[in-house]
Amino acid sequence: MATSQFNFYYSSDAGATGSIVINGLSGSLLNVLNKCLVEGYVGRTASGWTKPIADTGNVGIFKQGILSDGTNNGYLHVMDNGPGAGGAIEARITGWENITAFSTASGGVTGSGQYPTSTQLAIGSGACIARKSIAATSVQRNWIVAADSRSVYMFIQSEGTTVYFGWMFGDIYSYKSSDQGIDAYRQIIIGRVTENSTDVNTAGRLDKQTIIGTVNTGHFASRTYSGLASGVTLSKHGDWTKSAGSGIFNGVVPFPNGPDGATYLSKIWIGENASSVLRGHMKGFWHWCHPVANITDQQIISGSGTLAGRTFLAIKSTESLGVYIMETSNTIENN
Numbered sequence: 057m058a059t060s061q062f063n064f065y066y067s068s069d070a071g072a073t074g075s076i077v078i079n080g081l082s083g084s085l086l087n088v089l090n091k092c093l094v095e096g097y098v099g100r101t102a103s104g105w106t107k108p109i110a111d112t113g114n115v116g117i118f119k120q121g122i123l124s125d126g127t128n129n130g131y132l133h134v135m136d137n138g139p140g141a142g143g144a145i146e147a148r149i150t151g152w153e154n155i156t157a158f159s160t161a162s163g164g165v166t167g168s169g170q171y172p173t174s175t176q177l178a179i180g181s182g183a184c185i186a187r188k189s190i191a192a193t194s195v196q197r198n199w200i201v202a203a204d205s206r207s208v209y210m211f212i213q214s215e216g217t218t219v220y221f222g223w224m225f226g227d228i229y230s231y232k233s234s235d236q237g238i239d240a241y242r243q244i245i246i247g248r249v250t251e252n253s254t255d256v257n258t259a260g261r262l263d264k265q266t267i268i269g270t271v272n273t274g275h276f277a278s279r280t281y282s283g284l285a286s287g288v289t290l291s292k293h294g295d296w297t298k299s300a301g302s303g304i305f306n307g308v309v310p311f312p313n314g315p316d317g318a319t320y321l322s323k324i325w326i327g328e329n330a331s332s333v334l335r336g337h338m339k340g341f342w343h344w345c346h347p348v349a350n351i352t353d354q355q356i357i358s359g360s361g362t363l364a365g366r367t368f369l370a371i372k373s374t375e376s377l378g379v380y381i382m383e384t385s386n387t388i389e390n391n
Contacts, residue, residue: 061386062209062340063092063103064369065201071098077196078212080189082144083114086136092201093118093208104205113137113160117152120226120243121205130243130278131155132208132225133165139180142252144192145214148183151225151245153278169241171276171287177249182287184247184261184274187214187221190254200371202382206390207339209262211371211380215254218353219373222262222380223247228326229389230336232281239391241279242336244290244326249274256375263305263374265293265343268325269332280328281335291329294343295322304378307345319357320345321368321381339390340383342368351379 065088067078076091078084090111096102104121114137120129131152137160138144153169164181174182189197198213200220207226214221224246230239250259261274268291275290298320300308309320322343326335344351351357351370359366366387371380 058390059386060204060339060388060390062202062204062207062382062384062388063101064382064384065092065100065203067196067199069097069099071100078188078199078214079194079196080145080192081194082138083136085147085186085188086111086114086116086134088199088201089118089134089208090116092203103203103208105208109155109158115158115160117155117158123206126238126240127227128153128240128243128278130226131167132245133158134186135180135183140185140251142187145187145189146251147186147188148180149186149223149225149245149247150183151243151276151278153241169278169286171245171278173287176276176287176289177274179249179251184223184245184249184276185251185259186210186212186223187248188212190215202340204388209341209382219256219375219377220371220380221248221260221375224262224341227339228336229339230281230391231334232336239281239336241277241283242281243278244276246275246292256377260375263376263378263380264303265296265299265305265324266291266303267293267296268327268334269329271329277326277328277335281333289329290335291327292324292338293327294324295320295345298322298345299343304376305343305374305380306348306378307343308347309345311346311350318361321357321359321363337389340388342381342383344370344379344381348373348377348379356384357381
């Protein structure tokens with residue numbers, strides 16, 4: 057099994073402080089993504105994405121790094137020109153299979169394979185939301201990006217508190233067996249589903265889980281595992297029982313667990329809700345199975361047992377007061 061490792065970028069990095077910032081002004085999100093994914097900055101190399109078309113008017117696109125196995129190289133379309141009800145405090149993000157041109161005035165894209173579509177999520181011509189700031193000011197917000205050449209996760213303390221609002225775009229680890237061919241369209245996007253909202257219970261989606269077969273709003277794939285349809289809706293869940301059925305990524309297992317003194321993490325699985333197909337799991341993104349109080353922000357966790365050799369970063373708190381867990385070692389399952 058191939059493995060990979062995320063690059064981690066922080067607003068506190070010496071090469072980012074004061075110049076590579078997230079705030080409530082147009083273009084700040086686009087600039088940070090350019091630096092992390094494509095250009096790099098002092099002390100940090102880029103993650104291997106490309107920009108087939110130059111940015112213009114604080115609108116841009118990012119293309120995943122190339123694989124040699126026939127996998128589609130998806131596009132992330134970012135409108136950071138204050139396109140919606142919240143103005144510059146939010147950006148619109150959309151996945152595409154291919155983009156050949158875009159308009160900065162309307163955000164219109166010439167391309168194919170859009171997800172979500174305007175029918176699925178009626179924000180502009182179809183988009184999820186990346187929230188940057190609670191106010192349209194130059195006040196800088198703390199941020200963390202985890203990325204490799206195929207996936208990007210972003211966490212922003214947009215409200216000026218300890219809470220991170222998150223979104224992601226990129227590959228999952230697919231369970232499609234080699235005798236059935238490549239899961240060439242395993243790209244997904246997860247983002248907020250309401251513009252200009254501080255709502256942490258329904259608008260934010262990266263920290264939410266649902267039982268398999270149930271739509272998790274704000275979760276979309278390029279196509280099904282068999283390459284059919286377009287803009288496929290998804291479910292996402294960790295170890296549902298160890299969180300006592302909570303829809304948030306936290307847990308109820310005592311910390312540490314009494315009989316073995318262990319810390320418990322769970323993979324986070326992706327399902328195609330229409331058929332309850334278990335399509336794969338998220339790369340390097342894990343479920344904390346203990347109460348939130350038992351972990352601190354940016355705490356490092358060292359794995360043991362079945363997770364021996366792996367290390368993890370806690371990002372606390374999520375929008376709904378859970379915990380994001382990101383794998384930091386070169387042990388991320390990758391295909």
